[in-house]
Amino acid sequence: MSKIFERMQKRQFTRKQKSKLEVAMIYLILAVMFLIIFYPLFWAFAISMNTTSNLFTASLSPANWSLDNYVWLFTNPRSDYLQWYRNTLFVSTIVTVVTTLLVSFTAYAFSRYRFRGRTYGLYAFLLLQMFPVLMAMVALFILLNTIGLIDNLWGLILIYIGGNIPMNAFLVKGYLDTLPKSLDESAKMDGAGHFRIFFQILLPLAKPILSVVALFNFMAPFMDFILPRIVLRSPENFTLALGLYNFVNAQFSNNFSRFAAGAVLIAIPIATVYLLLQKYLISGLAAGATKG
């Protein structure tokens, strides 16, 4: 009895069939994941294409899609959307350039030089990277209020740059540590100066991690709404995240399709940048991870 049963089972599930079944299972699981990932995104996109700005009457069918909400964002005099986009790009660009530069300098010093106070510096950075700037929000709010930097994009930029340095410096330092020291030592023998070694030898090699750092810093102001909310007051100074949040905050269901339209326009460029740099991103992340 049992022998027959065994033979039957063997015939039913040969190795090949079993493997095929497994692969099918994997695809099925992935399909469910894709559904869960795409559903909210598609839903938001569909809402953004609706003519009514009311969630109750909105429909998901593409039959009567229109670009009304997008047009409203760009042409309606009551819309500050373009200004917000400009503000955010301004903040993001400056933060990215300055942070990447400062961080690579700092990481270079910590990775390649043995100087007095280095260990203390590393400890300080390690400690500071654990405290998000947000933790001091009470203090930031009162500080900025007292010195009059509230409602000023430069105040926001300063906080972003300062807050970004410790963590990113650690990430880049970890990466630089993995590059062989013989490279810069031989360059030093050939008479290359400090800056030359940095810009011509280490920087090109550190490109993967630096692009990760740059990308993080560029995306952060698009995604962050809490610091802008603490710092900025008047709508013409808002960044995108804060502005859009205020859209839905005021009358949630009535403005939602406009919010969705604005959000789609943020998500597309960010996702594109991200996907273009994906290769660097994953290798950079993994490299940073192996060294902490």
Place this chain on the structure above:
Amino acid sequence: MPTDKKNQKNKRPVNADLDHSPKKAMLLSVIPGMGQIYNKRRLKGALIFILFAAFTVMMFDFIASGLQGLITLGTEPRVDDSRVFLIEGILAIIFTVFYGVFYTFNLQDAKKEAQKIRDGWRPGGVMENFRNSWDAGFPYVLIGPGFILLIFVVILPLLFMAFMAFTNYNLYNAPPRNILQWVGFENFVRLVTIAEWRTTFFSVLSWTLTWTFVATTLSIGLAMFLAILTNDKRLKGTRIIRTILILPWAVPGFVTIIIFSALFNDNFGAINTDIIQPLFNTTIPWMSNVMWSRIAIIMIQVWLGFPYVYALFSGVLKGISDDWYEAADMDGATRWQKFKEITFPHLMFATGPILLTQYTFNFNNFNIIYLFNEGGPAVRGQNAGGTDILISWVYGLTFNNSQFSMAAAISLILGLIVATFAFFQFRRSRSFKEEGNY
């Protein structure tokens, strides 16, 4: 070692200047620069003297009045602004610390150089000296700009917050109308003795810890599961699959959270009207019931949080050599054994510290809590909402209730928790151990 030292002593260098005393150089440097002049480095000595003199002249008044102001916090209401006094006091402390560090540097430099002179070293020409100090100072030049920014943007606010936790700054006692007083640990004592504060604090704390653990662990688990699935060699189109799985991270978080909070809305949210209502003929109070809000928030965070870890994991998995698995196959290892003995250790070894930052991130994940339903729903008998975590509670206290000192005290506790947790973990991580060897 002792014999080595003896040999060195016997082989006295030709130029050795035995009369040149390091102690004397150090003592002379009590007036900065004098020791360096004694070491026959006149230009350097003069520069140091001028810098220190300038600093002392310019900063003395500021530091003295700053430190005094830090003690009194002002005397005349409406004229003196206690906040300004606090800031100036903290700046005075920072400057004093700097002064002390440079002063010690100056002493040690004089001593070290005198020692070198005694052992036969001669300072070279101006150009050579300049080049040497450029070499030695270069790392400081690199670090300087970032460090200064860090002091003003991160350290100053953190200190300000720490000091504020020991004052009585609230809606009814706010500068410039009133003068602040130092109240010692009163805020912390109130937090555990006054019933309303105590219940709020402990319920918020326990939810914060639960939230951190559950949301992060679930995202890591899902990420690991998916990374292992998509690492399967039989799969086609893995690049596209990976890209799609990473998509939730590419979309700005605040956008998706707001979308989700619309989807989960009790009345018109699509999850209730399109899924729950048709299937179970009921609706779930996602926004107005504490437990359901918590479940919704955790689910959303898993959606948001897994792609980052997934990207990390699939990068590591790609790097694991096939040899490991082939050897395991030869030994007849089961799938679970391969996972337990090869995959899992590899993943943890490579990403451990970064995974821990995921936990600290969620511990302070303000965005999702605030954007979903502003920490709500309200809970009877406490001044925080049902899904409020410590940091969103601090936000509420600051911006809605103007309980600034209390907010600062709680931030301080929050900071201590994060620091302790991270410190112990980082000490165990590899990179930290490596640093210890230098």
